[in-house]
Amino acid sequence: MTTLEKISVGDVLPDLAYDVTSTTVVLGALASRDWRPMHHDHHFAVERQGVQDIFLNSPNQGAWLERFVTDWTGPKGRLGRLRFKMRKPIFPGDTMVIEGVVRDVSVDASACGWVELDLTIRVGDVICTESEAKVAVPTSPDDNPWQRHGDTWNP
């Protein structure tokens, strides 16, 4: 389990590489109830959208980033905020690589420990998605960010 005192600015998270397939794209879209055709219909994506294939939808990219962050924090890590900007689509056949580095470590007024991360999803040398995450991590082995509510949870 990761606790705040073990984390420093500049720490690099373990990369996550994944070979994207059509199943990855379709499963991700349907899991997030996104029925738009560019995430399951090759002809629509190519002929209407002018891209090479169906591509990962936004909520599923969020799910990949959530997984990446909590793989590192462990289950007590609680995401407070996630920002992402999609620069290029991610297609079947791409090997996407999610990378992250710690930008800031802090404790707020309610004693909640926070880590801010800069994240990217890259395919080859191209950054497809830029992201920032703010995740609460325990300040001690007995702390649990999931027990915070109301005034003690300020993401």
Place this chain on the structure above:
Amino acid sequence: MTDVAATDLPADVQTLIGELQYEEQGEFPVERGYFWTSAASVENANPIFWDDAVADEITDGPVAPLTLLSAWFRPHHWAPGRTVEKLPLQIHFDLKARFGLPEAIMTENVTTFHEPIRPGDLITSAQRLVSVSDEQTRRLGTGRFWVIDVEYRNQHGELCGVERWTGFGYRRDA
């Protein structure tokens, strides 16, 4: 860029800025099957989704993957008696129509997570137009950026999350 209010905004659009619109309850109670399908779609082995004992210990029972937030207000693809497709993020489509911009993309999303969502929750969403930019020309074409917030609350009125979407509606330049 996108948060700057337009100087040429029509009055009917200006009056919508800051107003809560399209408040509605999700079409079904939150169901746990989606938790597993979502976690499986990204091979997320976090035990709070898969192991009830861990979920009881850490999260006081099962919780939804946080990034599944928007799923709870996405309408069914079809429903009996529905003659017009129901769209998520209706303000986005309203603005496309209002400004005659046939194409649109979402360029940025910022989500803030509050109370976790649990099986059986009834989630209400509401949309708020935050800003609309002046018309501008980008690589894709000419159009406007807009920022829309979607707030999600559970059946107790507790805030579960806020999604802030930045969209760009545009027409392809000839």
